[in-house]
Amino acid sequence: MSGYIPHTEVERQQMLAAIGVTTIEDLFEAVPASHRFPRLNLPRPMSEMEIVAEMQALADANEHAGEFALFRGAGAYHHFTPSAVNHLLLRGEFYTAYTPYQPEMSQGTLQAIFEYQSMMCALTGMEAANASHYDGATSLAEAVTVALQAVDRRHRIVLSGGIHPQYREVVRTYNQGRTVEFVGDNQPRTAAELAELIDDNTAMVAVQYPNFFGQIEDFSKLVEVAHAKGALVTFVVNPLALALLKPPGALGADIVVGEGQPLGVPLSFGGPYVGFFAVRTRYVRKIAGRIVGETVDRDGRPAYVMTLRPREQDIKREKASSNICTNQGLMALAVCIHLALLGKTGLRQVAELNYQKAHYAARRIAALPGFSVDMSLPFFNEFVVKCSKPVAAINDALIAEGIIGGYDLGKDYPHLKDRMLMCVTEMNTREEIDVLVSVLEKLA
């Protein structure tokens, strides 16, 4: 706080004189005196000690992930984060999400953003990544903006129903008022059936990989059809799965977006999270946000610069079509540190643990009477369990045993009534999985 210098009384008088009033109270003249300090019906004042106790009691009313055996993902995932991530994140030099207004003054911040971008490119197999979006849903919404600008005079976006239902909702909200139609997600469709919806008016096709049900679909034909029709292909991905799967870049994706939360960002009751956005260089001028680049200074030393802000309000003024120059910088930094700590091998090991534990759980559950598991496609760390009774009833019974069960798919997908989406991560011990199975067995 060394830079904090309050106004002096003399300065206050000078400022008041400059605007032609004598006291600070004069500034509030427009507010009738009777409304300036109305009597508020509040409880009695509390001491700091009492407030801490009260807030703690409120906080204790929440249940948190660490207290349960958690088998729910559906977009927000329970993973282990090395404690070094938080320690580095909380350092004063980093502890802001804000863009430095003279970015090159903050070489450390720029270097961290550059490294984050580079890692996201490596993970997704893309050529350029920006410094982040608010979350996975808004990064998909921005992919629509890019596609509509990149492909002139086309107004159709084909969305796979396998994309997170909330993402599809956000995409529609974000794009209301634009001349654009969203098709494809009103009923279950295979990749081949989705491809049939791609016409000469289609700007983009978006799919999820693994899809919302945890499954890995083969999109190769769909990508071919889209490109033949001149449409862009966007992949919504779980970045952790990419440590194991073929990167979307190698599958022909033009844009790759997703939620970075699985990479070192805690569940935190729903946020703040961080969206990532990666593209082919060809589309880099259309993207929102900013890109930091690496160069050398006049002495030949590595230096980092704010390279591109093609749509931001601080560059484009009245022609701007984005204002996320202040975005999830701190969460992107968490992702960056997390990935750097785990390394390529460590990340792959985490992904393998997720895969193997999920498959162990799926096999055990599939063997139970009254339950079946959809194994029609390969899956990562989530899978769909068909139950013989309502999911809510099963979850009520599980929670009594300290287990948070799967996500009830019937809410978003009427044809998937009595099916739950289960998630198993490296955080679930074998013992937890075995207890889950034994509780489910009694419920069948």
Next chain:
Amino acid sequence: MAALKFPSDVRYAQSDEWVRVEGDIATVGISDYAQDALNDLVYVEFKGVGTKVDAGDEVAEVESVKAASSIYSPVAGEIVEVNAALETTPETVNSDPYGAGWLVRIRVAGGVSLEHLMDAAAYQSYCESR
């Protein structure tokens, strides 16, 4: 200022575009004054071929190391060609603004009037007055 070129075979807009009409085709670019003021161009983007424009509509956008600027058509018509070579070599606009650095070609409808545009002498004194 003295070094800047103001050729007399084109007409100029207040927003610093030039236009040269040959038959029913109007070629549009930015003036030497404009490229000099913008400094090194790093990016050029066009409205698509086939776009119908009125005089004053945006036909391209150029970005230099200093600023991003819209380029407006001085005439009404339909974009029939864009100088796609500039997408990889935008610096051509700096080196040859009236020649290889042209931006778009517009098919003008009927007898196009250039009366609202300045001739070289008027544009030069307009630039000198700024």
